Amino acid sequence: MNITSYFSHGLFKGKTIFITGGGSGINLGIAKNFAALGASIAICGRTQEKLDNAAVELRALGAKVCTAVADVREMAALEAAMAKTKAELGPIDVLVCGAAGNFLVPAEHLSANGFRTVIDIDLMGSFNASRAAFSQLQETRGSIIFISAGQAYMPYAYQVHVAAAKAGIDMMMKNLALEWGKYGIRCNSIAPGPIEGTEGMKRLSSPDALAQLQAGIPLGRLGTVDEIGQVAVFLASPLASYVSGSVLVADGGQNLAGSALFNIGAEKMMKTAATGKK
Ligand code: COA
Numbered sequence: 346m347n348i349t350s351y352f353s354h355g356l357f358k359g360k361t362i363f364i365t366g367g368g369s370g371i372n373l374g375i376a377k378n379f380a381a382l383g384a385s386i387a388i389c390g391r392t393q394e395k396l397d398n399a400a401v402e403l404r405a406l407g408a409k410v411c412t413a414v415a416d417v418r419e420m421a422a423l424e425a426a427m428a429k430t431k432a433e434l435g436p437i438d439v440l441v442c443g444a445a446g447n448f449l450v451p452a453e454h455l456s457a458n459g460f461r462t463v464i465d466i467d468l469m470g471s472f473n474a475s476r477a478a479f480s481q482l483q484e485t486r487g488s489i490i491f492i493s494a495g496q497a498y499m500p501y502a503y504q505v506h507v508a509a510a511k512a513g514i515d516m517m518m519k520n521l522a523l524e525w526g527k528y529g530i531r532c533n534s535i536a537p538g539p540i541e542g543t544e545g546m547k548r549l550s551s552p553d554a555l556a557q558l559q560a561g562i563p564l565g566r567l568g569t570v571d572e573i574g575q576v577a578v579f580l581a582s583p584l585a586s587y588v589s590g591s592v593l594v595a596d597g598g599q600n601l602a603g604s605a606l607f608n609i610g611a612e613k614m615m616k617t618a619a620t621g622k623k
Contacts, residue, residue, distance in 0.1 A: 361430060495538060502611045536593070
């Protein structure tokens with residue numbers, strides 16, 4: 346992590362960052378970048394063990410940490426997690442809505458409950474967290490960062506549920522930016538491209554498909570969780586004080602080439618899963 350080479354260590358000293366799904370992946374990467382800059386970190390997720398392991402890493406960076414088991418689909422659990430955060434770390438300055446679910450499935454095989462599950466986690470979960478954090482964000486004149494994806498603005502095969510959820514998140518982000526600007530609350534989205542070593546990439550790509558996908562990325566490589574953490578730090582920092590209602594795409598230019606390479610890889614994965622043969 347090289348964030349402290351570019352931003353001052355105390356940039357987020359005295360600030361509280363609350364991250365849904367903060368126990369792993371991109372969200373933990375975001376948490377670590379804020380922790381390295383002096384922030385106190387609250388993370389919620391569905392499993393205490395994952396949160397405990399993440400807390401060890403965050404404390405090693407010098408952060409005060411609060412963990413709370415909360416599924417973003419349950420408003421009462423989120424409200425309790427945020428009340429605990431306020432009591433232990435102070436009111437929330439930055440909310441990162443990162444909890445998400447994904448799996449590849451042809452639309453004709455996706456059940457109504459499967460579609461709803463991803464909408465509930467990604468879209469409803471992001472609204473629930475924003476709504477639950479509102480009074481604290483109003484107090485701090487804080488900001489919200491939503492984790493979107495390329496699926497929000499370009500179709501990707503076998504992800505109709507994710508497309509609907511992520512497009513909904515970006516439009517909701519713009520509405521909240523419009524309505525809550527008067528409280529000094531800024532709202533923005535990050536749309537990460539393929540990020541190495543994440544649960545998302547495991548679910549969406551085989552090693553073969555990944556190599557092919559990578560060949561189509563203008564920067565020629567996958568991103569890292571730290572590179573998304575750096576974008577989050579920028580959006581939450583005073584450097585972005587006039588940025589609200591924006592979707593910041595951080596994908597090495599992947600979207601410029603469209604989703605065809607991803608779709609070919611996803612097709613192969615689905616066939617392999619169905620036949621058990623490569
Ligand atoms: N293909 C088709 N349908 C699927 C599926 C798959 N691979 N995985 C789950 N579903 C469907 C289930 O069949 C169920 O629908 P049904 O009741 O009609 O059968 C519905 O989705 C809910 O599944 P369930 O396992 O009960 O949901 P959950 O709340 O326990 O888990 C998920 C949520 C499904 C999103 C799960 O994949 C998850 O927990 N993901 C979190 C991690 C993650 O996805 N990270 C990557 C983010 S990019």
